[in-house]
Amino acid sequence: KYNYANFSSQKDYSELFKINLLRSKFGPYLAGLIEGDGTIAVHEPNRSAATQKYNPKIIIVFKKADLPLANYLQNITKCGKVLIKPERGYVLWQIQDIISVYTLIYIINGFMRTPKIEALNKAIVWLNDYKINARNIDKLLENGNPRINLIINKISLLEIKPLDQSPLETNAWLAGFTDGDGNFSINIQKRTNKNSTRVQLYYRLEINKNYHKLDLNGNTLSFFPIISKIGLFLGVTVYSRSRIIKDKIYYSFTVMSFNKSSNSIVYNYFNKYPLLSSKFLDFKDWAFILKLQNTNKLTTSYLDKAIQIRSDFNKTRTTFVWDHLKFNCYETCFSE
Numbered sequence: 001k002y003n004y005a006n007f008s009s010q011k012d013y014s015e016l017f018k019i020n021l022l023r024s025k026f027g028p029y030l031a032g033l034i035e036g037d038g039t040i041a042v043h044e045p046n047r048s049a050a051t052q053k054y055n056p057k058i059i060i061v062f063k064k065a066d067l068p069l070a071n072y073l074q075n076i077t078k079c080g081k082v083l084i085k086p087e088r089g090y091v092l093w094q095i096q097d098i099i100s101v102y103t104l105i106y107i108i109n110g111f112m113r114t115p116k117i118e119a120l121n122k123a124i125v126w127l128n129d130y131k132i133n134a135r136n137i138d139k140l141l142e143n144g145n146p147r148i149n150l151i152i153n154k155i156s157l158l159e160i161k162p163l164d165q166s167p168l169e170t171n172a173w174l175a176g177f178t179d180g181d182g183n184f185s186i187n188i189q190k191r192t193n194k195n196s197t198r199v200q201l202y203y204r205l206e207i208n209k210n211y212h213k214l215d216l217n218g219n220t221l222s223f224f225p226i227i228s229k230i231g232l233f234l235g236v237t238v239y240s241r242s243r244i245i246k247d248k249i250y251y252s253f254t255v256m257s258f259n260k261s262s263n264s265i266v267y268n269y270f271n272k273y274p275l276l277s278s279k280f281l282d283f284k285d286w287a288f289i290l291k292l293q294n295t296n297k298l299t300t301s302y303l304d305k306a307i308q309i310r311s312d313f314n315k316t317r318t319t320f321v322w323d324h325l326k327f328n329c330y331e332t333c334f335s336e
Contacts, residue, residue, distance in 0.1 A: 006198045022077060023107045025330045028164070028171035030073070030104070030275070031111035036180015037061050042126055056123040057096035058104055067091050068249045068322045069179075073276075076331075079104050102127055102155040110161040113173055113229075115211035115221035117163055124158045131155055168233045172273035172330070173331035179277040181207055184286040186310045188303075199299055199306045201290055202258050203266045205230060209240070211252040227253040234262045263290055273329075278317065280324050 034040065034306055038060040058080070062070045070082045070093045080095030095104055105123055112120055128229045134148050168174050187200040211221035224238075231238040257266050270283050289309065292302035312319050325331075 019103060019106065026076070026172075027107050028111040028173040029176040029273070029330065031108040031113070032173040032176025032178075033180050034058065034060060034108060034176075034195075035112060035114045035116045036177045036182075037050070038116075038180070042119060042122040047213065055096055055098050056101050056126050057094065058101060058123075059095075061092045062091040062093065064089050064091060065317070065320060067322075068325060069277050072325045077104065077107070082303050092309075098127070098130065098151050099154045105158065109158060111171070111173060111190050113164050114223060114226050115213075118211070118213060118221065121160050124160055127155060128157050131157055168229060169269060169272075174230065174233075175270065175273040175275055176261050178205065178270075179188065179275050179279055181205055182279070184279065184282045186286060186289060186306060186313060188306060188310065197299055197303060198288065199293070199303065200258065201233075201263055201286055201293070202256055203263065203286075204254065204256045206241070206252050206254045209253055218245075223253060227255060229253045234265055260294075274324060276325065276328065276330075278320055281317065281320065282314055285313055 038058060040056065040058050042056045042219060043054055058267055059071075060070075060141055064084075064086070067082070067084065070091050074080060074082050074093055077100075079100035080093055083092040083094055087258075095101055101123065105120065105127070109120070109124070134152050164173065165169075182203065182205045185202045185204065187202065189198040189200065191197045205227070207223050207227060209223060211223065214220060227238050234255060234257050236255055236257055239256075241252045241254055242294055243252075257263050267287055271287075273278060275283055289302065289306050292305065310316075
């Protein structure tokens with residue numbers, strides 16, 4: 001927990017209150033987002049002294065169209081800065097000052113579900129060591145160092161928490177993870193006989209088979225435990241996939257909802273824990289077609305609507321409305 005002794009003013013208590021609200025409302029979502037499209041970078045302890053001096057940093061990658069989401073998350077957390085990379089077609093939310101890294105880790109700590117917790121724990125060790133060592137060094141200075149004092153008074157020792165083993169349907173982790181690594185699709189299988197044309201709806205997640213680093217015992221860390229948990233939640237099978245890209249072989253796990261039962265679970269979950277990226281718009285269109293399917297026996301009754309929606313969907317989307325960032329169930333924590 002935050003060290004209450006370090007907060008002496010009304011402003012400080014207000015800041016603490018808001019950060020705890022962020023943790024309770026946005027913690028699982030942000031943990032999932034970072035585990036999907038984010039990186040927690042920490043220099044290894046066996047590196048040279050020159051590299052060890054750099055702070056841990058957190059970087060989350062967004063596609064260019066999701067700039068409003070990057071700005072939104074930076075604004076509500078007051079952490080880091082948003083960097084636009086127009087020549088590369090993406091946006092970065094970069095958090096690297098010590099107080100901001102600490103704040104974001106405090107918000108997500110305890111909500112991680114994948115092997116990326118290894119990097120989170122290394123960052124926690126770094127921050128705890130910084131807190132202890134900086135305080136000891138500061139005591140040796142005659143008048144203290146104002147900058148060091150500011151930092152060590154804003155951070156407290158953090159607990160290393162285990163993976164979140166709670167049921168997926170109990171928090172927004174899967175929403176954040178899907179904003180990073182998931183997608184919705186509307187597949188139209190045209191036939192010469194229009195009455196036999198099929199409209200199929202899919203929700204799909206694909207993640208790497210293994211984490212890029214070994215555990216403390218030198219063992220490979222796999223993403224299979226979390227992808228199998230997602231598969232069980234959706235009631236679908238986990239598939240293993242390999243593909244060659246530029247002479248390199250990539251191995252991944254995939255889960256996909258495709259039938260009435262699994263699509264119903266997807267629909268109910270994302271209605272309760274909404275997406276925040278532009279994938280929210282894809283989900284709403286996907287859900288609209290799902291409703292038409294459930295209320296109309298004949299595909300021909302909604303086929304033209306499905307074709308129209310798919311023309312402005314996923315990668316072909318050109319229409320973006322961001323009202324869901326102004327009015328979402330997570331944001332209510334600031335108005336209650």
